[in-house]
Every structure is written in C-alpha cells, then in structure tokens.
Amino acid sequence: MIKELIGYVKAWIKGEEAELHVDKTWSFGWWEIIPLVAIVGLIIYWICR
Numbered sequence: 335m336i337k338e339l340i341g342y343v344k345a346w347i348k349g350e351e352a353e354l355h356v357d358k359t360w361s362f363g364w365w366e367i368i369p370l371v372a373i374v375g376l377i378i379y380w381i382c383r
Contacts, residue, residue, distance in 0.1 A: 343374065
C-alpha cells in the first residue's frame, strides 16, 4: 500500500497520468495516514519554499 502511494506521488510529480489502485479489503489506521500526510505536506512545503 505504501509503495503504491509512493509510486502514485512520483508519477503525479512527473505529470504522468497516475491511478491509485487501493485494495478495498485492506484496512489501515490513522497511525499510517497521519505520518504520510505530514511527509507529503513537508515535501510540498519544501518545493514551494
């Protein structure tokens, strides 16, 4: 799941058409989402600085 998200973000940054395929049966917790959002936010902040 995390590898899929990273691949999606990389493709999005390059401007490629990217689709995020999420396994509907795979459940995740907030402890995985919050750090991911924080990391993406920091990357965006760093790029836009």
